[in-house]
Amino acid sequence: MYPDPTSITRITTIGAGPIGGGWAAHFLARGYDVTAYVHSEAERAALMAVIDTGWISLEALGLAKGASRDRLTVTTDLDAAIRDAQFIQESAPERLDLKQALYKRLGDVAPKDCIIASSTSGLMMTDIQKDCPSPERTVIGHPFNPPYLLPLVEIVGGKRTDPAAVQWAAEFYKVAGKAPLIMKKEIPGFVATRLQEALWREALHMVANGEATPEDIDNALMNGPAPRMAVQGQCMAFHVACGEGGMATNLDQFGPALKWPWTRLEAPELTQDLRDRMVDGCNQIAGGRHFEEMAAQRDREIVAVLNAIRAARG
Numbered sequence: 126m127y128p129d130p131t132s133i134t135r136i137t138t139i140g141a142g143p144i145g146g147g148w149a150a151h152f153l154a155r156g157y158d159v160t161a162y163v164h165s166e167a168e169r170a171a172l173m174a175v176i177d178t179g180w181i182s183l184e185a186l187g188l189a190k191g192a193s194r195d196r197l198t199v200t201t202d203l204d205a206a207i208r209d210a211q212f213i214q215e216s217a218p219e220r221l222d223l224k225q226a227l228y229k230r231l232g233d234v235a236p237k238d239c240i241i242a243s244s245t246s247g248l249m250m251t252d253i254q255k256d257c258p259s260p261e262r263t264v265i266g267h268p269f270n271p272p273y274l275l276p277l278v279e280i281v282g283g284k285r286t287d288p289a290a291v292q293w294a295a296e297f298y299k300v301a302g303k304a305p306l307i308m309k310k311e312i313p314g315f316v317a318t319r320l321q322e323a324l325w326r327e328a329l330h331m332v333a334n335g336e337a338t339p340e341d342i343d344n345a346l347m348n349g350p351a352p353r354m355a356v357q358g359q360c361m362a363f364h365v366a367c368g369e370g371g372m373a374t375n376l377d378q379f380g381p382a383l384k385w386p387w388t389r390l391e392a393p394e395l396t397q398d399l400r401d402r403m404v405d406g407c408n409q410i411a412g413g414r415h416f417e418e419m420a421a422q423r424d425r426e427i428v429a430v431l432n433a434i435r436a437a438r439g
Contacts, residue, residue, distance in 0.1 A: 140216030141168035146175025156189035242266030250283030281308035339406030
């Protein structure tokens with residue numbers, strides 16, 4: 126029913142923001158022809174800014190044969206953008222009513238063997254596909270930002286999604302240079318965002334209680350678990366940390382600590398005071414640097430980590 130993932134050459138992206146533009150940059154760097162739909166001509170500059178910014182890092186990582194920004198077409202005509210698409214990556218704003226209307230149209234116009242993937246970070250595909258006339262080929266394809274650098278993409282279908290579409294999407298993303306993760310169940314926030322959110326809520330609690338500043342929290346992460354997490358996830362980090370006994374030793378030895386007050390999973394009340402302390406603390410860390418400067422530094426450093434891992438693995 127669906128084409129060979131290795132045969133795909135034409136990608137349509139929807140959205141001009143950091144995610145939509147980031148996806149366009151990624152697919153261009155992998156040697157695809159990309160048609161990017163933007164809602165209006167006023168969004169073209171924002172789209173190109175994301176692509177041009179990302180291209181610096183993508184060149185540092187190494188472009189695929191034939192990759193070129195010249196293979197990009199930008200259009201405000203949605204029907205034209207999707208009529209001949211072989212794969213659609215949708216990154217429209219996070220509004221359920223907007224996405225439902227969009228998927229109703231996509232389901233009518235896009236080729237019937239074309240998988241439609243949503244970059245949504247908070248909505249459920251069961252809800253998004255509600256009015257879609259061909260919901261069986263709609264899936265979540267949730268990236269991590271920036272999508273042109275971070276390999277993860279989380280994949281899950283809705284209640285009316287064909288399981289074969291989920292499997293096809295995972296195979297395609299792998300061909301396209303991503304690290305696909307097929308979800309076992311459809312849950313809000315997927316896997317990585319839920320883990321990130323738990324960390325974020327604990328950070329807010331510590332700031333709210335005067336236990337740490339935003340600078341303290343970022344210092345602890347950057348010089349503690351973050352470098353290790355570039356090569357080991359949380360589970361394997363604890364497994365390896367306990368020597369030959371592995372995770373069994375970890376759970377047997379540290380299991381009782383799960384009852385200790387080392388974390389607070391419920392979100393704190395987001396008071397104006399907490400909001401201001403978080404904003405002021407982050408502004409202090411930024412030190413007046415512009416967003417583009419900080420994003421460029423972030424990208425350079427991620428490239429260095431990715432290249433170092435690639436070199437270490439041969």
